Amino acid sequence: MTLSFIVLAVLTVAGMAAAMGLRNAIHCVLALTLGFAGVAALYLQLGAQFVGLAQIMVYVGAVAILAVFAIMMTHSPESAKSPVFSSHWVMGGVVGMAVFAVLARTIRSNPLCAAGMPPQPEASVQQIGDALMHRYVLPLEIMGLLLTAALIGAVVIAMDRKEEMK
């Protein structure tokens, strides 16, 4: 466990735990952004440069801002006094801990690929582009369709329909 991994892991877990635990919704999203940045740093440490930078660009630069906008637009003034957690919080906490326990036990008891570090594989942008255009071209085109559908769908769903109701 190198020092950089420990630091990044602590930062990410702290950010994500704060994102799920804080009272103020905007503080939650800012802590989430810190968590996203931590995850991006983990990707960069693993050597996946393109994915790490895409993570920053998409998550920190777009999804976080989207969440913040949504919180601003659905802001209700009584949120300061209402309880933070729902009425089933005990069950939710138990389920979360149980899932983590099962996953951790599976990971620890599994004789995974041998201890030690294989050499750093190379994932240059050229190779990613080649893979996207040759082997993964069908998922790429479907992703384009999906993003178009999501774009149009989000605009239609969130559109203000007051002028239709007049």
Place this chain on the structure above:
Amino acid sequence: MIHLVQLAQPLDQIFVIAKRWLLSYLPAALQPLCSAVLSVAAILIAFATLFALTTLLERKGLGRMQNRYGPNRVGPWGILQPIADGVKSLTKEDIVPITADHVVHFLAPVLLVTASFMGYAVLPIGRNMVLVDLNAGVLFFFAVGSMMELAVFMAGWSSRSKYSLLGAMRAIAQMISYEVPLVLASIVVIMQAGSLSTVAIVNMQAAYTGIWPHWFVFTPWGFAGFVLFMVAATAESNRSPFDLPEGESEIIAGYYTEYSGFKFALFFLGEYIGMFATSGMAITLFLGGWSAPFAFLTWVPSYVWFFAKLLAIISVFIWIRGTLPRLRMDQLMNLAWEFMLPMTLLNLLTSGVWHFMPGGSLRWFVCSTMVVVPCILLSRGLKHKKKFQVRTYHYSE
């Protein structure tokens, strides 16, 4: 004359040689760390000095365009004015509203300045003078550029004031709208260069045919891309004519209304540094980075050319600021989504056609029409849809 020619090569690499000489005095274990620290310190000093120079240049330039002198009291021709500004902002009282969110209020300018300075890591300032030669350099630049929007939101929201929130909402809407044409306009260059590495892009433009350089701006798709990139960069930096989020005559100071003293100066610094970084990226992508404009001028050191091009772009920014009136919010958004986005996509198509046609005047003719005709048709068509109408003033009756 021969001495001068022999001097050109070491003069070009003088900073690289100086750094290597300094590092040779250190033990080998410390050398990578100290090399990085030295380069970062050099970038910080150089661009902070350029920031100070630009504030002075802007005030004097705007003053002259508005038929008045700029600041001319502090030092001859006002040269020491930035020092006076720095002293003022450091000694002013730091007022934070009592209902403001103190932690977020403090962190917003920090995040803005950090995100702005990180963009310089991939700009090649001279031959062999780039801080990090990332394989995905251009993607890194746009990724840290998108972090600036979060800082703007943090500033506007944490101040708990109507002007701040309104300014922050407008600023974010503008910045994310113009990020799309900005990235698409740079993709044409990436397509032609075949690499996301800024060093590879500049090296591809550093060749000459005869005396003419291979800069991408001298091609139809490159010129259109450069114009689109510069317009989007102006909007990304909240510069006039896109400065509605911080318009002084509209909403006081937008998202940094409630900031005073050094935090205000940090916002100012962050914005200008972001503007320099985006201009630096435009120079790298379209204007050939550190390469000289003509083949017989290559004896001038490469970093001199980079800073000369940067100063030229800054002067154009100041010129536009003094000339054009501010765009309204809906005009701004219409420009981004209805004009610039289709133009960048058509530019992509043109660039593809350029790549696959054999070289010659037919290629020039076809690509130029593919760029110019839709531009005219789009702007005329949108005008008839009453989007870009001439402003008529209706007084209350």
Place this chain on the structure above:
Amino acid sequence: MNPLQNYLLLSSLLFSIGLTGVLIRRNAILVLIGIELMLNAANINFIAFWRFGPNPSALTGIMFALFSISVAAAEAAVGLAIILAAYRHSRTTDLDQMNSLKG
């Protein structure tokens, strides 16, 4: 404890934090944020297996992670639009109060 196990433990911890958040929080937007958190944890898994697993030159882990990021962004957009529409209808984002379909 080899490095692969460290990354997998980290990602399972993040996944369970996200799951707990989805099950516990009242605000609908924060539930969506919990879902984003779970997707991020799964992406860490993919990249860790790409790095430490056999045959990294096939780039499978990276491709999966890239497509997962795109799908997550699209899903966040549509989910937040739905929450906005629901907010306009019922004037609240509290999930405990959106129980009119209950038997």
